[in-house]
Amino acid sequence: MTHTWVGRVSNLVLLTALLLPARMTTWATPAMAQTSYDCAAVNQIPQSECAALVALYDATDGDTWTDNTNWLATTTPCSWYGVTCTLGHVSWLSLSNNGLSGSIPSQVGDLTELIVLYADRNQLTDLPARIGDLTKLQWLHVAFNELATLPPEIGNLTALVSLYLSGNQLSQLPTGIGNLTVLGQLLVEHNQLTSLPTGIEDCTALYKLWLSGNQLTTLPTGVGYLTGLKDLYLSDNQLTALPTEIDTLTALTGLRLDGNQLTSLPTQIGSLNALKTLYLHGNQLTSVPSEVGNLGALQTLYLHDNALTGEMPAFLTSLSQLTTFTFYDTDWCAPSIGFVPLWLSGIPDLWGTGLICEDDLGTAGGTASQENTTSLAGMQATMPDVIPAAGVQVNLYRSLPWNQWRLITTTHTIIDGAYQFANLGQGLGIDYRVQFVDPTRRLMPQYYDAKPTISTATVITITPGVPRIGIDAAMVEAHNIFLPMVLR
Numbered sequence: 001m002t003h004t005w006v007g008r009v010s011n012l013v014l015l016t017a018l019l020l021p022a023r024m025t026t027w028a029t030p031a032m033a034q035t036s037y038d039c040a041a042v043n044q045i046p047q048s049e050c051a052a053l054v055a056l057y058d059a060t061d062g063d064t065w066t067d068n069t070n071w072l073a074t075t076t077p078c079s080w081y082g083v084t085c086t087l088g089h090v091s092w093l094s095l096s097n098n099g100l101s102g103s104i105p106s107q108v109g110d111l112t113e114l115i116v117l118y119a120d121r122n123q124l125t126d127l128p129a130r131i132g133d134l135t136k137l138q139w140l141h142v143a144f145n146e147l148a149t150l151p152p153e154i155g156n157l158t159a160l161v162s163l164y165l166s167g168n169q170l171s172q173l174p175t176g177i178g179n180l181t182v183l184g185q186l187l188v189e190h191n192q193l194t195s196l197p198t199g200i201e202d203c204t205a206l207y208k209l210w211l212s213g214n215q216l217t218t219l220p221t222g223v224g225y226l227t228g229l230k231d232l233y234l235s236d237n238q239l240t241a242l243p244t245e246i247d248t249l250t251a252l253t254g255l256r257l258d259g260n261q262l263t264s265l266p267t268q269i270g271s272l273n274a275l276k277t278l279y280l281h282g283n284q285l286t287s288v289p290s291e292v293g294n295l296g297a298l299q300t301l302y303l304h305d306n307a308l309t310g311e312m313p314a315f316l317t318s319l320s321q322l323t324t325f326t327f328y329d330t331d332w333c334a335p336s337i338g339f340v341p342l343w344l345s346g347i348p349d350l351w352g353t354g355l356i357c358e359d360d361l362g363t364a365g366g367t368a369s370q371e372n373t374t375s376l377a378g379m380q381a382t383m384p385d386v387i388p389a390a391g392v393q394v395n396l397y398r399s400l401p402w403n404q405w406r407l408i409t410t411t412h413t414i415i416d417g418a419y420q421f422a423n424l425g426q427g428l429g430i431d432y433r434v435q436f437v438d439p440t441r442r443l444m445p446q447y448y449d450a451k452p453t454i455s456t457a458t459v460i461t462i463t464p465g466v467p468r469i470g471i472d473a474a475m476v477e478a479h480n481i482f483l484p485m486v487l488r
Contacts, residue, residue, distance in 0.1 A: 037072045044078050048110045049090050053077055055107035060100040060124070067098055089113035096141070097121040109133035120144050120164060132156035143167050143187065155179040166190055166210070178202040189213050189233070201225040212236050212256065224248045235259045235279065247271035258282045258302065270294035281305045281326065293318040300324040304351065308332045311357050317343040324349040326401060327429075333357040334428065336464060344428045351401050354425025354462070362462035365420030366471035368392040368413045368436050370443060388417030389443065389475055395435040396421050397454060405433060405454050426462035433457040436473040443475040450474070 039050035054072065062068050069081040078085035084092035090111050100122035109130025117134070120143040127142065132153025137160060144167035154163075155176015163180070166189040173188065178199020183206060190213035201222030209226065212235035219234075224245025229252055236259035247268035254277040262283040270291025277300040285306040293315035301322060308330040317339055325347050333355035334340055344350060355361075369386040392413040397405040413419045424432070434448040434457070447457035448471050462468050 041075045042077060044076055045085060045088060045090055049113075050077055052105075052107040052110040053080070053083065053090070055105040059105040060102050060122075064101075065095075065099045084116075086113070086115075092116040094118045095122070100124055102126075104128055104131070106130045112136065115139070117141070127151055127154075129153045135159060138162070140164070150174050152176050158182070161185070161205075163187070173197045173200075175199050181205060184208065186210070196220055196223075198222075204228065207231070207251075209233070212259075219243055221245045227251060230254065232256070242266055242269070244268045250274060253277065253297075255279070265289050265292070267291045273297060276300065278302070288313065288316075290315045292316070295319060296321065298322055301326070303327045303330065305329040311335060312340060314340055316340075322347055324401075325429075326351040328353055328398075328400065331355070336427075341428060349401065350429040351399075352425075352429030354427050354430030356427050356464045359426070359464040361422065362424040362426040362464070362468065363420060363422045364396075364424060364432065364434075364460060364462060364468040364471055365418065366434075366448075366469060366473070367417040368394070368419070368473045368475060369417050371474055371476050386474055388415065389413060389438070389473075390415045390417060391439065392417070392419075392443070392473075392475070393437045393439055394419045394421075395437065397433045397435065399431055399433070399459075403455075408432070424462055426464050430462075432460040432462075434460055434471050436475060438475065442477060444478050446473055446475065448473060 037054050039047045039054065042050045057071055062071055067081045071080045077083055082094045082098070083090060091113055092115060094116065096118045100119060102124070103126035104124060106128040108128065112133060114134050114137055116139045117137060118139070118141045120141045122145050124142060124145040124147065127147065127150060129151045131151060135156060135158065137157050139162045140157065140160060141162070141164035143164045147168040147170060150170065150173065152174040154174055158179060159182065160180050161182055161184045163183060164187045166187050168191050170188065170191040170193060172193065173196070175197045177197055180203055183203050185208035186203065186206060187208070187210040189210045193211065193214040193216060195216065200220065204225060205228060206226050207228050208231045209229055210231065210233040212233045214237050216234065216237040216239060218239065219242065221243045223243060227248055227250070229249050231254045232249065232252060233256040235256045239257070239260040239262060241262065242265065244266045246266065249272060252272050252275050255272065255275060256279040258279040259282040262285060264285065265288065267289045269289065272295060274297055275295050276297055278295070278298060279302045281302040281304045283306055285308060287308065290313065298319050299321050301319065304326040308327065310332070312332045312334050328351050330353060332353055334344060334352070335357050336359060368389040370389040371386055390413055393410060394413065395410050396408045398408050400406055409421060411419050411421065433454055435445065435454070437445040446452065447454055448460065449458040451457045460468065460471060
């Protein structure tokens, strides 16, 4: 009888468990989608701020963060990874490159004492409108995420001094940006901006404006009001012209305009007398205005890869502080005598065309041969006689800035082992390196003069009016490279 009663009770309990929702059964596996945390036990910070941190953790998949040390594991949120507190409030969140994904939740707006929010290099897709409640926020860095839009409430962050948005998918900035009158740096590189918002001219505290890698076709004239700008980066856009109001940016020290579609520069560019760095390469410039000669503080000038032709203008010689100057991949030539070549010779980092206005283009050549080996007492020994090496590929490189070398042209040796390169630039600002390669791989490749790498290769210079000869190579069979040095 007792066994029957126990069996009935067991069956009733089992039936009840099956009918109840899974979350009401005490023996069910806990749900993993959201971690339960009781902020009532926290006294370091207000419960509303604790709840905001918990919401941030849950909304951005905190369980998979790269580092979530102490998060939801202690009653001291100020010890959680990336959280800094000041006077009983969360003042700093530093969660960059930490695997956050999804949207930042609206509860983040309850962190009203937050001064710094670093969340760049994650996979965040949205910022909430309540981000605008963080009126004490000074640094907002959410670069290299997946943001396609920004809430207009960004304009409420009137204490903001640094806004880092590069590497997202933004096609526009909210007009409220103009309310950020103490903003010092606005970095929005590598997005999809086609224009700048009305009101950008009111950000008069800006000293750094980086907009490279967008789709800008014009700049608003209001940029001229940003008279405190020191760095203006506009590389790799689609600009065809600059506003004449650029002449008011007299504090500029760095101006990057490379990789655009500029065909000319306004004469007003000569007013930028604090400019130290000017990048103009990769445009379609056919000339440079004489006012560039007024940029007396200029130290770096990049003009390569433009449509410049004729003799280099003499007004450039007034740039007495210039230490780096590039104009390769243009058709500029320099006179052989006079102040221009003297000035060029004093520039430490010079990367020019090597074209001399009064002289023909240069030539360089030589021969490739194979060392002839014979058998002596069953051993291989290198003999002094050589035979011509026909069909050897000869590569001509020239040096470029940043320790780069560009392949200029290629030829092959003829039956007597000879080769020649013609139509070469010569003189200041250009040098070459030559490589010999056997297409059959029977002979070991080398750089002139018997050097193993391009960085150690002997430099080939060309003197105006004097053909350069004797750039030779004596190549050995690949299987001979392992012979003892005494036999070679």
